[in-house]
Amino acid sequence: MLNSDITAISKSAANKAEVCSQHMGKYMMRSIVAGFYIVVATILSNVSAAVLYPTYPELAKLLGGFLFSIAIILIVFIGGELFTGNNLTMAIGVYNRSCSIKDLGKVWFLSYLGNFIGAFFLSAIFVASGASRGVLTEYYESFIFAKLELTPIELLLRGVLCNFLVCLAVWIGVRMKTESGKIMVMSLVIMAFVTTGFEHCIANMAIFSISGMMVDGLDIMLILKNMLFVTIGNILGGSVLLGLPLKLMSGEK
Numbered sequence: 001m002l003n004s005d006i007t008a009i010s011k012s013a014a015n016k017a018e019v020c021s022q023h024m025g026k027y028m029m030r031s032i033v034a035g036f037y038i039v040v041a042t043i044l045s046n047v048s049a050a051v052l053y054p055t056y057p058e059l060a061k062l063l064g065g066f067l068f069s070i071a072i073i074l075i076v077f078i079g080g081e082l083f084t085g086n087n088l089t090m091a092i093g094v095y096n097r098s099c100s101i102k103d104l105g106k107v108w109f110l111s112y113l114g115n116f117i118g119a120f121f122l123s124a125i126f127v128a129s130g131a132s133r134g135v136l137t138e139y140y141e142s143f144i145f146a147k148l149e150l151t152p153i154e155l156l157l158r159g160v161l162c163n164f165l166v167c168l169a170v171w172i173g174v175r176m177k178t179e180s181g182k183i184m185v186m187s188l189v190i191m192a193f194v195t196t197g198f199e200h201c202i203a204n205m206a207i208f209s210i211s212g213m214m215v216d217g218l219d220i221m222l223i224l225k226n227m228l229f230v231t232i233g234n235i236l237g238g239s240v241l242l243g244l245p246l247k248l249m250s251g252e253k
Helices: 003-022 024-052 057-068 070-078 083-095 101-129 133-141 144-148 152-175 179-196 201-214 220-248
Strands: none
Touching (some): 003 152, 024 133, 024 201, 083 152, 083 201, 083 220, 133 144, 133 201, 144 220
């Protein structure tokens, strides 16, 4: 890891802070669009897994994990502001003094809010369309209640591990030069977090939005508990578990 790499991502953090402050509407739209991408990946992953789940549950899990990686590919290649990726970028910006704690907080808040708006809006359109409703309802009923019963420490640690991997995929997108190489390695890293069962707060926005409109009996307080501890875990995974070592290990050669 070279200092030039840290400088490059620090400049990215400063640019995000500038756009967030001077062009808030533009920044919010980028965040909303990133929420759209997460829903696209969720639909592709969940519908594909739901079709295979009754007869090939193991294959369904692997395929769903692999297909969800389309989210990070869309964000890296098309553009968008993803809260979990910003956990790494803005933390390094603060570590390298290219932006302030206030800048970090503002970028994190607006990207989180925008991601939620985008995820909820596109999820609502998808559910209203009625597409794949039967197969998805049965699929969500197979795991959504167990997901809500996880303990706070389980949610926190799964969130930490998840965003360590997600931010590693973001970093790969910065460091690798060829598009084919980026796609291949990022897909494998994202597949690792999905198939393992780690928790991603923005993906959960999409899952809870869709399942909440399809499955009866979901407890809103349990959903909020999940979102709280997973969000904290994601922040720690991206900004501390990965971001801090990247800063500390950087050098001139």
